[in-house]
Amino acid sequence: MLKSMKEEIEFKTNYLSTKSIKTIxxxxxxxxILNIEEINSLINTIKDxxxxxxxxxxxxxxxxxxxxxxxxxxxxxxGINRLSIGIQSFKDKDLEFMNRSHNSKEGIDCIKTAxxxxxxxxxxxxxxxxxxxTVEEWEENLDILFSLDIQHISAYALTVENKTALNxxxxxxxxxxxxxxxxxxxxxxLQEKTKERGFIHYEISNFGKENFFSKHNTAYxxxxxxxxxxxxxxxxxxxxxxxxxxSNKKYIDGxxxxxxxxxxxxxxxxxxxxxxxxxxxxxxxxxxLDYLSERFLENxxxxxxxxxxxxxxxGYIQKTNKQYTLTQKGKAFADGVSSDLFIV
Numbered sequence: 001m002l003k004s005m006k007e008e009i010e011f012k013t014n015y016l017s018t019k020s021i022k023t024i025x026x027x028x029x030x031x032x033i034l035n036i037e038e039i040n041s042l043i044n045t046i047k048d049x050x051x052x053x054x055x056x057x058x059x060x061x062x063x064x065x066x067x068x069x070x071x072x073x074x075x076x077x078x079g080i081n082r083l084s085i086g087i088q089s090f091k092d093k094d095l096e097f098m099n100r101s102h103n104s105k106e107g108i109d110c111i112k113t114a115x116x117x118x119x120x121x122x123x124x125x126x127x128x129x130x131x132x133x134t135v136e137e138w139e140e141n142l143d144i145l146f147s148l149d150i151q152h153i154s155a156y157a158l159t160v161e162n163k164t165a166l167n168x169x170x171x172x173x174x175x176x177x178x179x180x181x182x183x184x185x186x187x188x189x190l191q192e193k194t195k196e197r198g199f200i201h202y203e204i205s206n207f208g209k210e211n212f213f214s215k216h217n218t219a220y221x222x223x224x225x226x227x228x229x230x231x232x233x234x235x236x237x238x239x240x241x242x243x244x245x246x247s248n249k250k251y252i253d254g255x256x257x258x259x260x261x262x263x264x265x266x267x268x269x270x271x272x273x274x275x276x277x278x279x280x281x282x283x284x285x286x287x288x289l290d291y292l293s294e295r296f297l298e299n300x301x302x303x304x305x306x307x308x309x310x311x312x313x314x315g316y317i318q319k320t321n322k323q324y325t326l327t328q329k330g331k332a333f334a335d336g337v338s339s340d341l342f343i344v
Contacts, residue, residue, distance in 0.1 A: 008261075010045070012235070019050045023215045024043065025059045026060045030061070058081050058082065059081075061086065064110035087124045087125060090107060098127070124152075127157075128155060128156075202218075203221055203282050231246055241265055244261055269297065272295075272296075281325075281341075289301075308341060316333060
């Protein structure tokens with residue numbers, strides 16, 4: 001697998017309009033199970049084929065039980081300068097429910113150890129809206145996190161997908177899903193408490209201290225180009241998106257036999273508009289009317305202005321100069337608002 005991923009890095013050197021790389025992100029699963037030599041090998045392959053900025057953000061997604069003090073020190077040595085730790089909750093009952101392999105103490109100790117060895121750019125994932133999760137429990141989760149003095153938080157409402165074990169348990173009444181209004185209440189508490197602690201709510205699910213916004217995710221939300229490497233990875237260059245096949249074997253065989261291992265979709269101008277609206281509206285920067293007018297045809301801009309009007313009237317969208325952003329009220333309904341603005 002590692003050999004195939006390195007070959008894909010070399011193969012895609014002409015996919016982007018530039019060879020200057022500002023962020024590298026090891027994610028999409030549990031990349032922290034890679035050993036240090038494998039991580040270093042991938043970084044060196046990128047260095048051999050692209051120009052990595054001196055201040056590049058290099059993030060590793062990881063689980064608490066993967067990170068010993070020795071491994072954390074080694075990660076720093078090979079260039080990892082940001083950790084994204086999948087804590088999910090500081091409540092053992094929540095972790096058991098989500099079938100996580102770590103407990104609350106291990107999560108807390110992991111963050112403390114990462115800080116001890118010198119990581120000063122740490123983001124933690126939390127999940128709210130869990131079945132039977134009380135407001136008090138959610139507030140306790142946040143208080144523990146704030147006490148650890150980290151720089152960034154990614155918090156997501158629990159999503160129940162069709163044809164999953166959780167969906168079946170809810171349908172059969174064995175587990176009671178948290179009502180939407182309770183989930184929204186927890187989201188509002190999240191916004192209030194992070195603001196009190198100096199975090200900036202710069203994207204629907206993301207909160208960062210000043211100068212600690214995720215460079216990688218911000219680039220995605222601002223429709224910047226990116227390359228994805230490995231099975232199921234997605235790439236985007238402004239006018240097309242591509243995605244690798246999910247099968248490990250077919251991916252490796254495709255790379256080794258010089259066969260197709262991905263599919264590509266050329267985006268129509270309407271799809272490019274939809275993509276821009278969907279990602280931009282989730283952020284504090286919102287939709288820029290000047291950019292919209294320069295980038296797209298007049299009829300598309302007219303469509304946006306016509307459809308956005310009702311959301312302004314409802315109090316979900318606010319206009320500041322030529323920027324359209326979600327209001328506090330609108331943030332809980334971001335996906336619904338943006339999809340209503342789509343051209344279909």
